[in-house]
Amino acid sequence: MMSEYFREQLKEKGLKVTPQRVAIYEAVVELKNHPTAENIIEYISKIHPNISVGTVYKILDTLVEHHLLNKVKNEKDVMRYDAVMKKHHHLYCEETDKIADFDDPELDHIISDYFTKKKIKGFKIKDISLQITGEFKNK
Amino acid sequence: MMSEYFREQLKEKGLKVTPQRVAIYEAVVELKNHPTAENIIEYISKIHPNISVGTVYKILDTLVEHHLLNKVKNEKDVMRYDAVMKKHHHLYCEETDKIADFDDPELDHIISDYFTKKKIKGFKIKDISLQITGEFKNK
């Protein structure tokens, strides 16, 4: 089972392993395209028909707080979630609302190199992420 | 008056020049830190005590649509606005919710160079922006 690691993580952080937490985490992993709370509810409603909307939000918050999930910025008024915890960038398609992961160590190296040489005065950088907007070519 | 340009722009785009539009635009320019609709309402309520909340949102939308303002992404559930239309990046402070502009043509050049050489398969890039999180050093 691929959620063994997740269960372990919950325990390590002193959080209870509940079927709801596991289902939500698995949903975020399964649902590509950085799902919304609504996407997650729809997805797991087959297994957990009675899961409460408030519970989903609460669990998402808890998991983000404990670094088991990430929130993904976007210009819409809906938060989206990501199970990929490794630092990475995002490709945004404005037309389709698709968000894809983009990982490029070479580029990261170039950028972090640049900022070790050229500091931003008055600002201590913790993290840099690229938002690449454009469109996915179908075919 | 510094909003002459703005008035001109409204006319060019066939939009009426109203005191509310001017006030909102000036508020976004004046209020540094990429204000929210609420910030804007508070700011202009001295001059326009009766401005309607819905009007503020509608005007902000209109101005964004006509490229006279920009929306700024952030992880909170409130949209923020920017009068700086030139492409630029943002410095985010998680602690204080401050968002500052960051402009660096040299860096932009390096990045766009990188992507002319190394394409992302299946994706047509329209724009790249950096989100730099960290903290502002107070003095």
Add this chain to the structure above:
DNA sequence: TTTCTAAAGGAGAATTATTATCTTTGCGGA
């Protein structure tokens, strides 16, 4: 195993940000 209890879930109300509707106002062309 059974018991206990704090943590977590469920139901639904409340809140927040935003959008929509509908009426009134006023910008700006003629």
Add this chain to the structure above:
DNA sequence: TCCGCAAAGATAATAATTCTCCTTTAGAAA
């Protein structure tokens, strides 16, 4: 100056999220 339509105002509606309060349950302890 007049007029029509775009835009503003008031307020209701919606959407996403959070809160409250009560019930359930994970998991530690007995």
